[in-house]
Amino acid sequence: MWLGLDLGGTNARAAVVDASARVVATARAQLQDRSPEAVADVLAQAARSALQQAGNPSVQGCGVAVAGQLEGDRGVVVVGPNLGWRDVPFAELMEARLGCSIRLVNDLRAAAWGEFHGGAGKGASDILVVFVGSGVGSAAISGGRLVTGAGNVAGEFGHIKVAGPEGRRCGCGERGCLEAYVGGHNLSAQLREAVAAGPTALAALCNGDVDALTPAHLEQAVALGDPAASAIFERAAELLSLAVANYVTVLNPARLILGGGVLSNVPALRARVEEGVARFSNANARKSVQVVDAALGDDAGLLGAALLGAGTPGR
């Protein structure tokens, strides 16, 4: 049995995975205090609870999926934006609590690995995963191996530049990143700006409470023909679909796996991405690729983390 853990910005989740890559038990706990020690306590508690449900099997390996920049070999979270962490030796903290060796893995790579082994990527060995949620990220599998990059930061798709120095400011501090236009937080910010700028159907859709605006309102306002919402949608759709299509051109995956809250809550945007791949990617690459939705939801990251923690060959 292997243990897969997932550290989000608000939740800690755990899963016990068996030798057939099946999730046999899960548990979840809410993060309160975000200090590394407190987070490690909560995550260890979730792990113990999942293990207990599974009958306390012995654990051969444990992977922890974390959003952010990691030094996996040293077990350090270099930058964990959701938790405000810098240089946290988190593997060490978890090892002390769980007594087994811990491997930290990027959350999107964990999800890609999970989908590859047990979800929408099964049977393919060249896979591109693109998630558009509050952030925008990607992970690629080439010939059955994760593309990690020289500095372990490959796949930072949300931070490719799609606009010049006058572009929107991104959470990463730079300007013109794709995420600044299509990430969930930034879409919501654009909706608030639209309400502030003039009459738009968005104001009524959120009953005047602009802080309640989400990407789902964007879909509704576009369906109503609202010009302000349509302009935001159009720009996001153009930038995202072109960028994904070009990514498909250079990587030539067999499967493009789409996921994340924005794509599931704004189906019109999901449709434009699929259309963009068909229209803008290179003819040869287009022939190989099948566009599919992520199939395992939250379990993908847990499964992938467990398998990577177990040292699945090919990573």
Added chain:
Amino acid sequence: MWLGLDLGGTNARAAVVDASARVVATARAQLQDRSPEAVADVLAQAARSALQQAGNPSVQGCGVAVAGQLEGDRGVVVVGPNLGWRDVPFAELMEARLGCSIRLVNDLRAAAWGEFHGGAGKGASDILVVFVGSGVGSAAISGGRLVTGAGNVAGEFGHIKVAGPEGRRCGCGERGCLEAYVGGHNLSAQLREAVAAGPTALAALCNGDVDALTPAHLEQAVALGDPAASAIFERAAELLSLAVANYVTVLNPARLILGGGVLSNVPALRARVEEGVARFSNANARKSVQVVDAALGDDAGLLGAALLGAGTPGR
């Protein structure tokens, strides 16, 4: 000893490579008739000539670098644009002539593999090679393995889209490809268009013979402050530098290897690409990457083809 062959649009080249990945003999022959049988004859002749110089060693494997879309496993050139080939079972033709097993490899991947083993990529295991010559292409090595893609067409960097449906027409038949703006043939076409459109220093630089215009004239005219040339240069520099920077962001290579006639004949463009990587790629990816020039020239493809023909592990 291994044999590396390279099939260009006008030349056939051959090299004998020893067990230390050193090129010990080379030969070259001009292609006349472009029929597959005739081309195979000329290439086999070059191979025999190189082997003779090396003292006719026994050959353990042979790789042939070919520009175009290949089905390597079947040994077929699906589309060979330089030779006007479609579905040519070229490995078979070469096997009949040389009596050893033949592996067809994409020319840019062969060059990348050669640079990786004996040139500008030595010591790195995550490498991105971008060549801007008459065409624009790329090859990536991730964790010491070539990224081939599901349909063996990964790396078609010249055919990412950088402009909409109104964009320039590319040799591939589509519109708005990067190659349509920065590839050598297309740069020359833009220079001819500039001369036709109005007064420009380009007319004097080519002594009125617009068919003699090459990308090197672009560099000269820009240095003279010519507005028409500067506009062409500026657009090419912006599109190329941004695209390369974004490629670096998603792949996070340790080494970005630049090559090809356009980049060597237009050093100002080469400089802009390096500057673009520093300015536009993601901060984390930027930290890992070293921008270098291809070191082996024409030998890279021969060496890489020989090593891939030899079945180097890791491809």
